[in-house]
Amino acid sequence: MQDIPTPGAAPIARRRFLGLTAATGVGLTLGAGPIGASLASAAAPPTIHPTSSWGAVPPSSAVEMLNQAPKKLFIHHTATGNSTDYSLAHGQALARSIQRDHMNRGWIDSGQQFTLTRGGHALEGRHRSLEALRNGRVHVQGAHCTAQNDVAVGIENEGNYMTVDMRAEHYAVLVDFSTYICSQFGIRAYQIYGHRNFNATDCPGDRLYAMLPRLRSDVAARIGGDPTPPAWPTLRRGDRAERVKALQYLLRSRGATIEVDGDFGAATEAAVRDFQGRTKASSDGVAGSQTWNQLAWYLTRGASGEAVKAVQNQLVANGISVAVDGAFGPGTETGVKTFQNRVSLTADGIVDPRTLSRLLA
Ligand SMILES: [Zn+2]
Incomplete structure (x- = not known):
């Protein structure tokens, strides 16, 4: 339809x-x-x-x-x-x-x-x-x-x-x-x-x-290829975690003006609802698979901005040392490949929805 x-x-x-x-x-x-x-x-x-x-x-x-x-x-x-x-x-x-x-x-x-x-x-x-x-x-x-x-x-x-x-x-x-x-x-x-x-x-x-x-x-x-779609975390009000920061960075990349503090409070919930409304996702204020599917994008070397920070911060959270500066340079690309190798994904340095979902797991 x-x-x-x-x-x-x-x-x-x-x-x-x-x-x-x-x-x-x-x-x-x-x-x-x-x-x-x-x-x-x-x-x-x-x-x-x-x-x-x-x-x-x-x-x-x-x-x-x-x-x-x-x-x-x-x-x-x-x-x-x-x-x-x-x-x-x-x-x-x-x-x-x-x-x-x-x-x-x-x-x-x-x-x-x-x-x-x-x-x-x-x-x-x-x-x-x-x-x-x-x-x-x-x-x-x-x-x-x-x-x-x-x-x-x-x-x-x-x-x-x-x-x-x-x-x-x-x-x-x-x-x-x-x-x-x-x-x-x-x-x-x-x-x-x-x-x-x-x-x-x-x-x-x-x-x-x-x-x-x-x-x-x-x-x-x-x-060819693995047909398994991304599995996303469900984040809601009260959650405190590094991956809440990823959510906040991604919401900021789509125009939200919230702080990135890893604390899923009232402001983050309102930002999720606003994003869900704009993308015609179910508007419940909970970041589930529909919201992540709408937030996920393709990031490759040369990209910049808040969405890149989401990736960089999750690389750091996974023990891979990169600067969280919003610039997808060679260091970030190497970090992405290192992570992809670790979780048995194709190490192409491209943050597609599946790589992003694994970074958040
Ligand atoms: Zn349809």
Whole structure:
């Protein structure tokens, strides 16, 4: 289900992970060129029906093409009926209906980049999304998850999966489609999420949400990597710890004006609530997985600011000596690699959500 397209909190270091794709990419393109032996089981990508094939109207203004690949893949459900019409014609009508609904909300085009029907038909949603996918190094900014639209590509799955399971035929294509999207953009399998991991919503439904560990595993079986998503601490009022400082630094990086004292008091709670409100996360004042998912970003050498201090302070808390100066230089990079080696993560010196979560453990 869609959410309003507010960019939300300004992403820190938004331009700092240009070029990261090459480092994190799996180094192959399904359906084009040689495929390594490890990919022997990878299925061909599904046919993706472009906007021109289903009678899309032009966007009301130009879609925004960002010069960076998305880092995350979000799974949605349309919360529409569980149709038994599995024809392409039905899917085309659904795509038109979604676009009409979204443009009636004042959006420029369909909110999601892609649509997948119960019949297993994959369709382009927002214009130019197929072009971006083929390219693999750019991203069409969508409108499917508040505060994540700069970094997340989304698939709307036809149906309502609160109490009903996705059809096996539909799921099989979802695996193929997700594998192709992750391969093209260099998205790691662990970065496949449900909409509810970021916003206060039921989407993609309880039953489909429960399928996501399997989806991550099925995709990882084809593209490699550990499919385990980040596990975040839960911090609440009254907590006193070094990792409360990390939370406070991260909140400051998103505009909060709180002190960094490691004491989760009233001011920190208010700042968490404010951040949750701005990112459309559940607004309970408790820093749980939704809040951390929204706070986590990609930090690499050259980054600077409060979020870097969060990382540096946690390195120190883990016994790795670095200056807590907010400048991600060679010393911090070495410290990050040392930590990654210690906890058996790929020692690439990049603080992605999983590395951050391990620093907080
Ligand atoms: Zn959704």
